[in-house]
Amino acid sequence: MRYRRRKVDANQAEIVAALRAAGCSVVDLSAVGDGCPDLLVGRGFQNFLLEVKQPGEKIRKDKRGELQRRFHDEWRGQRSVVSTVNGALAAVLACEDLANREVDLA
Numbered sequence: 001m002r003y004r005r006r007k008v009d010a011n012q013a014e015i016v017a018a019l020r021a022a023g024c025s026v027v028d029l030s031a032v033g034d035g036c037p038d039l040l041v042g043r044g045f046q047n048f049l050l051e052v053k054q055p056g057e058k059i060r061k062d063k064r065g066e067l068q069r070r071f072h073d074e075w076r077g078q079r080s081v082v083s084t085v086n087g088a089l090a091a092v093l094a095c096e097d098l099a100n101r102e103v104d105l106a
Contacts, residue, residue: 008038011054015039027041059081
């Protein structure tokens with residue numbers, strides 16, 4: 001099996017630094033490929049998958065984009081596409097807030 005070095009978006013380092021400053025654990029998954037999101041983020045005993053894009057950029061319509069779309073369509077857990085520090089923090093904190101809400105099942 002051959003691994004290729006994946007392109008890392010220029011804003012990814014800034015997003016990772018901000019997430020870590022907010023108390024998150026961050027693992028760079030960008031080398032995994034096959035549509036796997038770029039970052040695994042942990043906070044509050046929860047895990048978050050973040051696909052990092054440049055502002056204004058969307059999932060592409062080529063083979064790599066197809067793999068990303070398929071991953072997002074088939075993944076049954078949390079996943080988000082982010083392009084800014086605020087977007088990444090909002091994705092993590094919004095999911096954290098939802099998980100901490102009490103749910104009335106009656």
